[in-house]
Amino acid sequence: xxxxxxxxxxxxxxxxxxxxxxxxxxxxxxxxxxxxxxxxxxxxxxxxxxxxxxxxxxxxxxxxxxxxxxxxxxxxxxxxxxxxxxxxxxxxxxxxxxxxxxxxxxxxxxxxxxxxxxxxxxxxxxxxxxxxxxxxxxxxxxxxxxxxxxxxxxxxxxxxxxxxxxxxxxxxxxxxxxxxxxxxxxxxxxxxxxxxxxxxxxxxxxxxxxxxxxxxxxxxxxxxxxxxxxxxxxxxxxxxxxxxxxxxxxxxxxxxxxxxxxxxxxxxxxxxxxxxxxxxxxxxxxxxxxxxxxxxxxxxxxxxxxxxxxxxxxxxxxxxxxxxxxxxxxxxxxxxxxxxxxxxxxxxxxxxxxxxxxxxxxxxxxxxxxxxxxxxxxxxxxxxxxxxxxxxxxxxxxxxxxxxxxxxxxxxxxxxxxxxxxxxxxxxxxxxxxxxxxxxxxxxxxxx
Numbered sequence: 001x002x003x004x005x006x007x008x009x010x011x012x013x014x015x016x017x018x019x020x021x022x023x024x025x026x027x028x029x030x031x032x033x034x035x036x037x038x039x040x041x042x043x044x045x046x047x048x049x050x051x052x053x054x055x056x057x058x059x060x061x062x063x064x065x066x067x068x069x070x071x072x073x074x075x076x077x078x079x080x081x082x083x084x085x086x087x088x089x090x091x092x093x094x095x096x097x098x099x100x101x102x103x104x105x106x107x108x109x110x111x112x113x114x115x116x117x118x119x120x121x122x123x124x125x126x127x128x129x130x131x132x133x134x135x136x137x138x139x140x141x142x143x144x145x146x147x148x149x150x151x152x153x154x155x156x157x158x159x160x161x162x163x164x165x166x167x168x169x170x171x172x173x174x175x176x177x178x179x180x181x182x183x184x185x186x187x188x189x190x191x192x193x194x195x196x197x198x199x200x201x202x203x204x205x206x207x208x209x210x211x212x213x214x215x216x217x218x219x220x221x222x223x224x225x226x227x228x229x230x231x232x233x234x235x236x237x238x239x240x241x242x243x244x245x246x247x248x249x250x251x252x253x254x255x256x257x258x259x260x261x262x263x264x265x266x267x268x269x270x271x272x273x274x275x276x277x278x279x280x281x282x283x284x285x286x287x288x289x290x291x292x293x294x295x296x297x298x299x300x301x302x303x304x305x306x307x308x309x310x311x312x313x314x315x316x317x318x319x320x321x322x323x324x325x326x327x328x329x330x331x332x333x334x335x336x337x338x339x340x341x342x343x344x345x346x347x348x349x350x351x352x353x354x355x356x357x358x359x360x361x362x363x364x365x366x367x368x369x370x371x372x373x374x375x376x377x378x379x380x381x382x383x384x385x386x387x388x389x390x391x392x393x394x395x396x397x398x399x400x401x402x403x404x405x406x407x408x409x410x411x412x413x414x415x416x417x418x419x420x421x422x423x424x425x426x427x428x429x430x431x432x433x434x435x436x437x438x439x440x441x442x443x444x445x446x447x448x
Contacts (some may be wrong), residue, residue: 069095080104086127087117096281096447101127107139108199110281110447119375126375128206131280135248135270137203137445138375142294144197150293152426171310173420177406177428183391185288186264192288195446203445204287204295206376207365208383209267210252215244219253234258235435237265245269246443250366250377256440260286260386260407260432263441270443282445289389289426291444292410296423299373308380312411313418316371316381317363320417362414362437380423383440384413390432405432413438 076088079100086099089109097109105123109115112131119128119136127139152174196202211218217234234257237244246255246266258266267286300306308315366377373379389408408428412421415438421427430439 073097085121086115086123087121089115090117092132093281105141106200107141108201108447110203110445112280112282113137128375129203133247136206136250137248137443138206139201140204140291140295140298141201142196142298143200144193146297147193147196147290147294149290150297150424172424172426173310173422174424174426175421175429177391177393183289183389183408183428185290186388186390187285187288189288189290192290192446195283195448199447202291202447203282204291204376205248205443207248207250207252207442208378208385209246209255209263209441209443210249210365211255212245212247214242215239235262237262237269243269246441248365248443252365254362254365254383254440256362256383256437257435258386258439258441259435260390260409260430260441263386264388267441267443271445281448283448284443284445286386286388287442287444289387289408289410292385292387295374295376295379299376299379299423305373308422309424310422311419312380312422314370315373315423316378316412316418317361317368317414318381318412318416318418318421319414320419321381379411379442381412381416381418382414383411384409384416384421384427384436384438385411386439386441389428391428393428406430407432409439 073084076084079085079102081100081104083098083100083106086101086107086109089097089099092114093109093111096111098106099109099115100106101121101123103122107123107127109129113129116128116130116136120126123139123141128136129139130136150172152172192202211234215234216239234255244266246269255263255266264286267284269284271280271282271284296309300309312318313321363371363378363382366372368377371378371381379385387408387410390405392403392405406428407430408426409430410426411423412418412425
């Protein structure tokens with residue numbers, strides 16, 4: 001009996017030993033080949049090492065590329081304080097560069113652009129930059145303190161009255177819906193101001209926004225007469241699923257018949273900020289009211305230019321500009337049963353008043369050198385230009401947040417008078433969804 005019990009105990013012990021060995025083997029296998037085993041950890045360590053080596057190699061390549069780029073900049077002519085002179089930045093920039101003119105005044109040239117020294121090399125005269133597609137913008141030097149709106153002080157508070165000038169020394173003009181405090185800028189002004197602070201200014205389109213060549217309503221630059229109906233086909237942001245992007249080029253068809261809402265969208269389309277993959281170092285947007293006022297102050301802060309604040313007749317394409325003969329253009333609009341004809345034309349006499357046909361002439365962008373100030377064309381006249389400034393207003397002089405939403409347009413148009421709609425004019429009577437053949441827009445750039 002004792003031997004039988006001993007054999008039973010020995011069998012049980014054997015079974016227990018086998019189970020323990022199986023458990024130990026399982027644990028060992030998991031430690032070596034399991035999810036957190038030695039083999040897995042070894043592979044992870046290998047991958048981590050390779051990734052670290054790759055990042056280190058990329059870092060060294062980046063440092064080498066940065067060094068080479070800085071060395072290239074040092075080869076350029078240097079300004080008074082050691083930064084590259086603007087006339088040396090004639091290649092498309094791979095980095096945003098701080099440069100300066102011969103007087104030591106700074107300009108920030110964003111990546112994706114080059115300087116056009118043939119247009120001028122003096123910051124105060126307007127430095128012109130150009131992207132790879134030929135779109136041009138002008139540098140507006142500005143400090144954080146200077147980046148602010150003009151404070152209108154009108155003689156009348158009746159918003160149903162006509163154009164009124166300030167009572168101050170500048171006498172800026174404004175038309176309807178002037179005194180409300182609920183006008184807002186539909187852009188992040190704090191972000192714009194930070195960009196101005198960091199970069200010393202911003203860029204404004206050298207030309208009024210033009211129709212892109214891939215749009216169905218682009219009429220081209222030839223002399224063939226073409227027609228299109230007065231409808232909403234220009235008041236779009238996309239065609240065939242593709243975003244439309246305005247151009248800022250000379251001799252181009254202005255983009256009119258577009259609402260403030262859509263002008264804002266297409267302006268932002270021009271240089272969409274896509275993070276690190278963005279090939280340009282800027283954000284594009286519809287010109288804001290602050291930028292307009294800053295540019296206006298900069299343009300008129302010269303001897304002989306102050307008067308254009310209240311009368312811009314001789315500085316733009318207006319009905320009452322009598323010095324018209326010989327100005328060339330490639331687009332006119334002659335009213336005839338709501339069909340607008342475009343073609344090659346030179347200025348002639350206007351048939352005004354009760355005549356059946358009123359000849360209103362739209363200049364192609366940048367057509368007249370006399371209408372260029374600080375290298376910027378047609379801020380006075382040609383196209384009334386939408387801004388990002390909007391508000392809800394009523395005819396009872398009470399502010400509301402409902403009802404009609406209005407947007408401000410600036411600068412007068414080719415169907416208007418340069419005395420009553422000068423560069424300073426702030427016109428706040430038009431709904432954001434309205435459009436007209438004399439209304440266009442302009443793009444501004446803020447450096448990232």
